[in-house]
Amino acid sequence: MALKGASFTVPFFLGFALFTIAPIVIALKESLYTQRSSGLGFGEKTVSFSGLDNFVRGFEDGRFWLSMGRVALFALFAIPVVMLLSLVMALLLDAVSHRLAGRFRLPLLIPHMIPGIVAILVWIYLYSPSVGPLTPFFGFFGIHADFYSGSMIWISIGNLMAWSGIGFNMLIVYSALQSVPREIFDSARVDGASELRIAWSIKVPLVRRSLVLITVLTIIGTLQIFSDPMLFRTMTPETVTRDFTPIMAIYDWAFQQGEFNYAAALSVILAAVVGIASAVFYRLTNKAPV
Template identity: 70%
Template sequence: MDITLARQALKPPAVPPPIENPSAKIRRRTTWQGASFTVPYFLGFALFIVVPVIVGLSESLYTKKSSGLGFGGQTITFSGLDNFTRGMSDEAFWGGLLRVTLFSLIVIPVIQIIGLAAALLIDEVGRRAAGRFRVALLIPHMVPGIVAILIWIYLYSPVVGPLTPFFQLFGIDADFYSGGLIWVSIGNIMVWSGIGFNILVVYGALQNIPREIFDSARVDGASALRIAWSIKVPFVRTSLVLTSVLAIIGTLQIFSDPMLFRSMTPETVDRNFTPIMMIYDQAFAVGDLSYASALSIILAAVVGLASAIFYKLTNRTPT
């Protein structure tokens, strides 16, 4: 009995369970509530991005062959990387990619320079005037892309459009559907509809710059041009990199503009004019989904590599 009492006396007292901090519980609940708003995005990303990529990758590993002039049915055989090998040596595909690459090297800097210059000019005027200019310049971006292309195709038309007769008044025979001007016509549409988004992004970044920096620079005798080049442009470099990457992704995958121009001038814009047009033709005109899937994956790899290289070269912290 004495030994039992001694053991009970030596036994350490029971430690009560820790009381959870109410503020920590509230923070954790708030975190989960905030994270729940990302669920629709991730569901859409998985459904419309991840699943199609997996299906396309699996489709590209097979080849469908028709027998009996198409009346004997189709046989599906595993071809491994044969479709990718064929795509890597397809001159039509790489020729279209070269065309859009050269086009990108011209149109993307033009969009970036005009958008940056317009954002800097808007930042110099008063807030009320800036609001009017910002809305006016954003309107082209708000117009649906297909509608904008159809409007410009009408304006470019040498039969019913007003631009060809206007240039003829100055002795200029401008055929916007010709091989020499087709890329100019497409580039003008992209600049017209794209600078509004760039202005909005860059102007928003300019509003985050402390105004005291500008006052100090003016006291030191810096002009408005010097302030814009030495202070404002470095501050918005991240926004310029972002808009440039988005422009690279969009331009290398250009489809709707040349596709609608093809309906007006098929002799100038052929079915392999851009990589996406060739992929579309292989999938829905030729019916070779396996080869189209392989070309899509190759194009995605090229676009991703180009974007990564550009981001690596431009998004550097100055020393």
């Protein structure tokens, strides 16, 4: 019986090995080699073992680390906002009746269900100063809002990230709240605790593990952000440069400049940074009281 149950995990592990483990192994292998062309770049290409040279070059690449710092600074501000809004929405849903909460759950989750590329294209249209409705709307109040400018591009991307991610995070936290016995809250009310006190002192600590989980997932996704700025680049290439984010820099080295080995090394470095950041955050915050 146990073997039959375990057999249901085979498709997952096959997919994990094929689409996760295998690319990591290939990237590690390719990062140890360097491809060179003779005759001013027009001759036959040769591949030679270079050891850790690509990694040394990556650690000395100022543009790559500048893009890393740019995304890290964005994550420092964007992730707490997304987590706070997700938590507040989950607490509000938990405070109302099941029937009323059911009416709001699906609409709040719809943005997450929309394919990412479609969502980005929709928001690019909304941000457009020529055909989008947002620029005239703010102009009506005397506010000049250029969503593609250097001062607002990260706000535009952050708004898109929050719009598409809050619903999913809210659902995780709301599910955790629903699993808490209602008697705990009833006892607190009998003792005279207000709803705000119950939310802050009881509900939030009880769903801390879920908050840590979605925050780790958001950290991983934010540090690897690619499609959002890549499509924004089509509208404002002078603001969103080709190495605007680490993934965009890796994409440029691999597919625009043809240095796949160096791009593989940068991918490994980025994976290490993401793993370390996620592990440190998980270690510092995963101390739930229950």
